[in-house]
Amino acid sequence: MFDEMHIEDGSLPRKPYKELYKWLSTQNYNQLSKKAAVAENIFRRIGITFNVYGNKDDQERLIPFDIIPRIILEEEWRRLEKGIVQRVAAINAFLSDVYNKQEIVKAGIVPSELINHNKAFLPQMCGFKPPGNIYTHIVGIDIVRTAENDFFVLEDNARVPSGVSYMIENRTTMKHMFPELFATNKVKSIADYPRQLFEALSKSGREICENPTIAVLTPGVHNSAYYEHSFLADEMGVELIQGTDLELDGGNIIINTTAGTQKVDVIYRRIDDEYLDPLSFNPHSLLGSPGIFDAYREKRLMLANAPGSGIADDKAVYSYMPEIIKFYMGEKPILNNIPTWRCSEKSSLSYVIENLRELVVKEVHGSGGYGMLVGPTSSNREIASFKRKLLRNPSNYIAQPTLSLSTVPILSKSGLAPRHVDLRPFVLVSPEDIKVTAGGLTRVALKKGSLVVNSSQGGGTKDTWVLES
Amino acid sequence: MLGRHGNNLYWMARYLERSENNARRIQATLHHYLSHKDEDHDEWGSIVAVSGFHDTFNLSYENRSMTNVINFLLRDRKNLNSIAVLMSNARQNGRSVRAYLTQEVWQSLNECWINCEYSLKRQVSIQNLPIILEDIVKGSSLFRGSLYGTMLHNDIFNFLRLGTFIERADNTARAINEKYYLLLETATTIGGQEDKPQWEILLRSLSAWRSFNWLKTGRLKPNEISDFLIFDKRMPRSIFFCVKELKENLDDLAVTYSKPYDSSELSNKLFSDLNVSSVANENKIDLRNFISNLIIQINTLNQKISNDFNF
Numbered sequence: 001m002f003d004e005m006h007i008e009d010g011s012l013p014r015k016p017y018k019e020l021y022k023w024l025s026t027q028n029y030n031q032l033s034k035k036a037a038v039a040e041n042i043f044r045r046i047g048i049t050f051n052v053y054g055n056k057d058d059q060e061r062l063i064p065f066d067i068i069p070r071i072i073l074e075e076e077w078r079r080l081e082k083g084i085v086q087r088v089a090a091i092n093a094f095l096s097d098v099y100n101k102q103e104i105v106k107a108g109i110v111p112s113e114l115i116n117h118n119k120a121f122l123p124q125m126c127g128f129k130p131p132g133n134i135y136t137h138i139v140g141i142d143i144v145r146t147a148e149n150d151f152f153v154l155e156d157n158a159r160v161p162s163g164v165s166y167m168i169e170n171r172t173t174m175k176h177m178f179p180e181l182f183a184t185n186k187v188k189s190i191a192d193y194p195r196q197l198f199e200a201l202s203k204s205g206r207e208i209c210e211n212p213t214i215a216v217l218t219p220g221v222h223n224s225a226y227y228e229h230s231f232l233a234d235e236m237g238v239e240l241i242q243g244t245d246l247e248l249d250g251g252n253i254i255i256n257t258t259a260g261t262q263k264v265d266v267i268y269r270r271i272d273d274e275y276l277d278p279l280s281f282n283p284h285s286l287l288g289s290p291g292i293f294d295a296y297r298e299k300r301l302m303l304a305n306a307p308g309s310g311i312a313d314d315k316a317v318y319s320y321m322p323e324i325i326k327f328y329m330g331e332k333p334i335l336n337n338i339p340t341w342r343c344s345e346k347s348s349l350s351y352v353i354e355n356l357r358e359l360v361v362k363e364v365h366g367s368g369g370y371g372m373l374v375g376p377t378s379s380n381r382e383i384a385s386f387k388r389k390l391l392r393n394p395s396n397y398i399a400q401p402t403l404s405l406s407t408v409p410i411l412s413k414s415g416l417a418p419r420h421v422d423l424r425p426f427v428l429v430s431p432e433d434i435k436v437t438a439g440g441l442t443r444v445a446l447k448k449g450s451l452v453v454n455s456s457q458g459g460g461t462k463d464t465w466v467l468e469s
Numbered sequence: 470m471l472g473r474h475g476n477n478l479y480w481m482a483r484y485l486e487r488s489e490n491n492a493r494r495i496q497a498t499l500h501h502y503l504s505h506k507d508e509d510h511d512e513w514g515s516i517v518a519v520s521g522f523h524d525t526f527n528l529s530y531e532n533r534s535m536t537n538v539i540n541f542l543l544r545d546r547k548n549l550n551s552i553a554v555l556m557s558n559a560r561q562n563g564r565s566v567r568a569y570l571t572q573e574v575w576q577s578l579n580e581c582w583i584n585c586e587y588s589l590k591r592q593v594s595i596q597n598l599p600i601i602l603e604d605i606v607k608g609s610s611l612f613r614g615s616l617y618g619t620m621l622h623n624d625i626f627n628f629l630r631l632g633t634f635i636e637r638a639d640n641t642a643r644a645i646n647e648k649y650y651l652l653l654e655t656a657t658t659i660g661g662q663e664d665k666p667q668w669e670i671l672l673r674s675l676s677a678w679r680s681f682n683w684l685k686t687g688r689l690k691p692n693e694i695s696d697f698l699i700f701d702k703r704m705p706r707s708i709f710f711c712v713k714e715l716k717e718n719l720d721d722l723a724v725t726y727s728k729p730y731d732s733s734e735l736s737n738k739l740f741s742d743l744n745v746s747s748v749a750n751e752n753k754i755d756l757r758n759f760i761s762n763l764i765i766q767i768n769t770l771n772q773k774i775s776n777d778f779n780f
Binding site: 044045046047231233234238239240242256257260 | 470471472473474475561564565567568569572575576579580583624628722725726728778779
């Protein structure tokens with residue numbers, strides 16, 4: 001097991017943690033625990049809460065925050081950053097291809113079935129080039145580490161990745177509580193993210209309008225990520241709107257403001273494709289707005305991310321990502337995939353069935369840690385019932401080996417204790433460049449031994465530092 | 470700004486103001502109760518009687534005891550004007566317009582709500598009532614202070630101020646309306662005795678007791694009280710003061726959006742009417758008609774604001 005703070009025998013810190021280690025040795029444990037309670041209080045006061053679906057009693061919850069930062073050195077980060085930029089460029093090229101010529105299918109690299117019969121594939125997008133030819137502007141790439149030099153991409157979030165507000169608020173809270181740490185450590189700033197998001201959106205939207213009016217589209221105050229939607233609208237200084245605020249006026253999308261009507265040019269939508277427009281997609285959706293997709297196709301409006309980007313999120317498509325990168329970029333992937341068995345393939349399926357106890361099995365469209373099996377920590381009964389589900393619809397699943405994710409200490413009730421983590425760096429794509437914010441959101445499985453970091457499943461978060469060297 | 474968001478801002482401020490007003494009213498009643506508890510005048514009962522929710526009250530409670538009344542007014546979710554409900558409405562509206570508020574304004578509102586949720590979770594008894602009420606009023610002051618100190622004085626600010634002052638004008642008008650018979654010039658002779666404790670409740674619930682005494686050096690005269698509550702230019706809860714604020718904020722909006730508005734016109738008319746009334750009539754007005762007419766006008770203004778700004 002690789003711990004990011006301690007070298008193997010647990011006695012000395014690894015290089016990135018040297019300063020923090022020194023600081024920790026001067027801290028009183030009770031004081032630190034008190035500070036942790038202060039942090040929780042700050043989050044509650046600011047209202048950084050989320051709603052859990054189907055939970056009626058305690059409607060607003062906090063994502064637990066751990067005060068021990070996770071630290072990455074700049075030289076480690078540079079390699080990650082390069083790999084992420086390469087991967088995101090490939091994802092956009094892939095999306096442009098599958099909605100147009102499908103060269104990658106013709107070349108026999110990705111099976112046609114996987115693309116054209118995929119739930120996340122939107123035929124409505126075929127033959128359409130979005131403004132700037134960018135499909136996914138806002139991306140989150142989930143990364144795990146297993147050893148000093150071994151980083152793997154766990155999954156790609158090309159649809160509507162969330163968590164960026166936690167990244168920023170975690171940093172703000174840490175600075176508030178431990179200013180001395182930021183005075184002595186050169187931590188790369190992340191405060192620029194909202195401005196960069198604004199720029200990525202306005203540059204991409206230039207094809208629609210030189211100075212586009214931007215808005216964030218939220219499903220509403222009851223959505224689990226509502227805090228983030230309002231945070232981003234606030235930080236960017238743009239309107240936070242709901243589907244019912246939008247109206248069609250001569251083909252344009254307008255909003256009713258206190259000063260009259262106003263055309264909207266760019267929408268950063270935090271609503272899934274399916275709910276975006278009842279005329280083009282799910283006819284029962286009340287979250288989106290009728291006609292929004294037509295306005296998009298007529299280039300009167302830009303949507304970020306483009307509808308149909310979710311095909312790149314698909315976990316079966318993920319398994320082809322090394323080939324996808326080679327095909328479009330003509331380079332070897334800098335970041336590795338986790339070896340993945342596609343259960344749609346007979347030989348893989350029989351291997352997976354034989355080895356369920358050792359594997360992690362996921363639904364191809366699943367997210368949030370729901371609907372997955374973690375073999376090593378599951379009971380016989382759970383494995384048997386999952387096996388039945390798997391056999392009923394094999395192509396709905398992929399399987400991966402259970403990786404020994406790296407650990408970083410958390411402040412537990414009995415002092416520092418190692419817990420497994422992952423990392424979601426956030427990426428912004430504009431016609432000019434691809435920017436990765438230094439660090440990202442570290443998610444941590446707070447339960448001892450657990451590998452599931454999702455907030456809906458008892459995960460927490462940490463501030464993530466990239467240390468300048 | 471979206472019309473819907475204008476509405477959220479306006480109502481957020483209205484709900485907060487209402488909750489503060491209700492808290493002040495309970496404070497005044499508590500003060501009265503603790504100093505005059507031997508009298509059999511049922512002050513707690515009369516709050517319920519004028520709340521507009523006495524039917525709701527009667528369904529849940531056996532009698533108008535102090536404990537029942539304060540719990541009804543503070544924390545009963547069935548009472549749409551209870552402080553718990555008003556605060557959660559204010560916060561819900563605030564959450565919808567989170568992006569328009571500065572961090573400090575939002576946090577003051579959110580903290581005030583968190584404190585209310587906490588202190589109103591359990592049955593409230595007389596021991597902790599003063600502190601709970603003080604916290605509510607304080608929370609409201611913190612909100613107001615951060616609003617003035619950190620927000621741009623733009624249309625967002627205007628909508629918040631409109632909500633505050635329409636609610637406040639309505640509250641002051643209703644408070645006078647409720648006790649108008651005690652404020653008639655003949656009031657001193659009707660019962661043969663001045664109803665000083667009642668005047669005190671009225672002034673205290675509008676947070677005007679000390680300022681009135683300070684200005685009038687202790688002379689309590691009914692027509693002077695009504696004059697003070699309606700026409701005084703310095704008293705932040707007088708009708709005149711509220712209407713002046715309404716007029717100014719609506720004038721600002723007309724300039725910002727460069728449009729004439731019905732609401733702005735009506736507020737200017739109300740403003741000049743009040744100016745005339747105070748001078749020309751030397752307060753010899755028909756108080757009852759004057760006040761009920763005022764309540765109607767405030768309501769009309771509320772509707773015009775909604776129409777004018779696409780609420």
